[in-house]
Each structure stands twice: as C-alpha cells, then as structure tokens.
Amino acid sequence: MKSRHFQKRLAGLTTAIVSSALILAGCSSDDSADASSAAAAEPTKVGFVYVGPIGDHGWSYQHDQGRLSVEEYFGDKVETTYVENVAEGADAERVIANLAKAGNDIIFTTSFGFMNPTEKVSKQFPDVKFEHATGYKMTDNMGTYVSKTYEGRYVAGYVAAKMTETNKIGYIASFPIPEVIRDINTVQLALTKYNPEAELKIIWVNSWFDPGKEADAANAMMDQGVDVILQHTDSPAAMQAAERRGMWAVGQASDMSSFGPNAHLLSVIDEWAPHYINQTQAVMDGTWEPKAAVEGMKEGAIVIPSFNEKIPADIVAHAEELIAGIQDGSIYPWTGPLKDNKGELKIADGVKYSWHELETMNWYVEGINGEIPN
The missing domain is CATH 3.40.50.2300 (Response regulator)
Incomplete structure (x- = not known):
C-alpha cells in the first residue's frame, strides 16, 4: 500500500511522455514514419x-x-x-x-x-x-x-527516548557498513539529546533478511530489559516479537504497523x-x-506518515516539528561538536558533517558502548 505522501507526489507528476521520432538522413517520409511508429x-x-x-x-x-x-x-x-x-x-x-x-x-x-x-x-x-x-x-x-534514512532514524530515536520506561533501547543491525553505522549513530544522537539516561544495545545479525535471527535478537534484547526496538533488517519479525511481549518497535523501510498494531510506534518508510x-x-x-x-525527507524519499495513537500528543507534536525542521534544513543532527565513543573530537563546534563524510562513516558516536565488528 502506497503512503499518502506518494499519492500526492504521483498525482503531481506529469503524465505526458514525450517521444521523439527517429529521422534518418536520406530516408523517405514514409520510412521515417514507420521507424517512428516502431520506436514508439x-x-x-x-x-x-x-x-x-x-x-x-x-x-x-x-x-x-x-x-x-x-x-x-x-x-x-x-x-x-x-x-x-x-x-x-x-x-x-x-x-x-x-x-x-x-x-x-x-x-x-x-x-x-x-x-x-x-x-x-x-x-x-x-x-x-x-x-x-x-x-x-x-x-x-x-x-x-x-x-537519507538517518533523518527518519533521528525522529525515531527521539520518540524512543521519550517512550522508553526502562531506558534501554535495542537496535538490530545487519552488516557493519557505513549506512548502518550512520543510522545507529543518529539514533544515539537523539537519545543523548532527549534522554541521556537511555542506553543503546546493539545486536549484529549479519543478514539483511533472516526472520529467525531477527526474532531471536529482539527476544534477547527484551530479556535484558529493552522496551523499544529499532532495526536495520528487513523482516517484521522484531515488530511481531515486540507485539507478543507488549513492547514497542519501529518499522523499517515500509509500513509495518499491521504486524504489531499495539507495538508499532512509527515506521521510517523509504x-x-x-x-x-x-x-x-x-x-x-x-x-x-x-x-x-x-x-531525504525534503524530497519525499523518507516518510513517517503516522504515529501510534498511544503516543502522547506533545511527543507527536515535537516529532512533527523535527520532521519539518529536517525538511527545511533548520535541524541537522550531524552538527558539531561531536565526539566518538573514545572521546576524540570528530566534528568541531558549529561544523556540519558533509554527506561524503557520512557515507564513509566507520566510527561510533559518544554514548555507544562497544566496538564496530570487522
């Protein structure tokens, strides 16, 4: 099912398709018409x-x-x-x-x-x-x-920071590539800003799609007190596990609300x-x-179309303000000063990390415990 955002986007796109005729030097008009008709x-x-x-x-x-x-x-x-x-x-x-x-x-x-x-x-x-x-x-x-999936992750991180009761947030990660590391870090940036007491627990499953591993990872996290789960894997298994155990989860890539109507906080949709x-x-x-x-969000490539109705109105309102700010450029999570988790200053005060630097990221931000696996 397409998002409402896309329906608006699709309606706004022109339906006119311009076709050009192939005209070969020296050929007759009939030949040109035949060639054009065949090409069309x-x-x-x-x-x-x-x-x-x-x-x-x-x-x-x-x-x-x-x-x-x-x-x-x-x-x-x-x-x-x-x-x-x-x-x-x-x-x-x-x-x-x-x-x-x-x-x-x-x-x-x-x-x-x-x-x-x-x-x-x-x-x-x-x-x-x-x-x-x-x-x-x-x-x-x-x-x-x-x-720019990290834009949606920042909003999701904010909501997780506000909705957790145990101050333990889980993240099921696929492979240690820049895209995944960048998104994990962005969630941590939101946690640091909106709930410094929250701890991010990461489990690497080394797979994009393995419902069994994803469910096991989700259950292992919940056994450790995690009450909000995010993921960078592709099945709804984590959402289903959270639904069964009365916890919260964030959908990945598509709208996963149907797999956990009670657990589903929001989905970051590509x-x-x-x-x-x-x-x-x-x-x-x-x-x-x-x-x-x-x-990203500005271009309609990353969409968060809805929030769970159980989320307090003030949290939803601020989440929507974050979305609007990311869209108009007034909010950019990757602005210094920012340190890595070893205490080294990586982004100076007031400096905005470039896209090139984000797409080659290979370090954890301050607040994340552990090392990036090889």
Whole structure:
C-alpha cells in the first residue's frame, strides 16, 4: 500500500511522455514514419535486482512497490522485470548481466553488496543504463541513489527516548557498513539529546533478511530489559516479537504497523517510486545521465506518515516539528561538536558533517558502548 505522501507526489507528476521520432538522413517520409511508429511501440524495459524476497515486507518489498508504481504510471509504455533473493557476490553479477542481455534499457540494483558486480557489468554493456542503491562507485553508464534514512532514524530515536520506561533501547543491525553505522549513530544522537539516561544495545545479525535471527535478537534484547526496538533488517519479525511481549518497535523501510498494531510506534518508510518514475522518464526522453542522487525527507524519499495513537500528543507534536525542521534544513543532527565513543573530537563546534563524510562513516558516536565488528 502506497503512503499518502506518494499519492500526492504521483498525482503531481506529469503524465505526458514525450517521444521523439527517429529521422534518418536520406530516408523517405514514409520510412521515417514507420521507424517512428516502431520506436514508439517498443516499451522501455526496466530491470530490478533485490537482495531479499519481495514478501519481506521491508526493504525489497518497498523497492518492488516502486517498480509497481512505474508500471502504474507508464502503463504499456514500460516492461518491468525483477529478480529476488539475489546473493551479494558472483550470483549478483550473473543476474545483472542476464538482465542486460535480455534488453533492459535501465537496471536498478538495490543493495550495497551489488555495487562491485553492477560496476563490472556496466562496463561490459555500455549501452545499458545502471543505477545502484546505497553505493558510491560510478561509471559512464552507472549512477547511484540513496535515501537519507538517518533523518527518519533521528525522529525515531527521539520518540524512543521519550517512550522508553526502562531506558534501554535495542537496535538490530545487519552488516557493519557505513549506512548502518550512520543510522545507529543518529539514533544515539537523539537519545543523548532527549534522554541521556537511555542506553543503546546493539545486536549484529549479519543478514539483511533472516526472520529467525531477527526474532531471536529482539527476544534477547527484551530479556535484558529493552522496551523499544529499532532495526536495520528487513523482516517484521522484531515488530511481531515486540507485539507478543507488549513492547514497542519501529518499522523499517515500509509500513509495518499491521504486524504489531499495539507495538508499532512509527515506521521510517523509504519512498522509491518518485525516483524510479523520474529516472525511467529520463531514459525515455534520452536525458538520463549518471549521477549520485541523495534524497531525504525534503524530497519525499523518507516518510513517517503516522504515529501510534498511544503516543502522547506533545511527543507527536515535537516529532512533527523535527520532521519539518529536517525538511527545511533548520535541524541537522550531524552538527558539531561531536565526539566518538573514545572521546576524540570528530566534528568541531558549529561544523556540519558533509554527506561524503557520512557515507564513509566507520566510527561510533559518544554514548555507544562497544566496538564496530570487522
């Protein structure tokens, strides 16, 4: 189900698709018309590669909602293909290459571990466009795109800080890559500001999608007194575990409220549809070019559409103020002075950490106990 935010965004996008006629020097007008008609009849082919199943109700599910929105928006002018449950490695390279051989005009690869395989295949198929989610490598025909998930994490961290009764917050982490480290740190920044007594407990499960491990991690945390759980994994298992035990949880990537109506504080939703529609349109128009797209709450790429009705009104009101401030730029969590958890000053007073520094982050902020695993 699409968020209300996306419905507004989709309604505001133009439905006019401009097609250009292919005019060859020296050919007759009839030949030109035939060529133009054939070109217009050929749908733009769009491929997607997912690290998990589209039924994960998290990351891959939400990317697939974006794919479905492309189909809804363009109708028979597009033909989409997806491959799910693709391992990050040699298997990914094979899948991406097969999509290129199948005639896809643009291919979106949607997990950090697909970066190197996408880069390699892009060089083998220079006429195909590629876009890789959450990475940083680019080629002449490969761009990147990422959403500022940390913006949503800051709001979620604030709500967790205010709603905990035990002052123990849990975070189920997937892999120790900059994206995950950055989001863990941002939650800690919110805890430090709004509830300095709160402690963040982190469990690394070394998987994007493993409901069994995620549920075990959630239960282990709750056994230790955690009463609010956040996650950087893709299944709703943690939400379901919190629901069973009467605790709170925050949804990841998509709206997970249906999996824990009582436990669900909020969900930080990745809204990929506008990006996929815009980039598909660019391919159709012949204006696509490789770029590093970084979008967040301001652009509608990160959305928190609702809050649990049990959250006190003043907390919800401040959460909405945080969202508005992040959108207009008046609130930026990564402003110094900030230290790492060893006491070293990492960001000077008044300095704003750049996106490049955030996307390569490999240190914990002050307040987090423990070391980042290798």
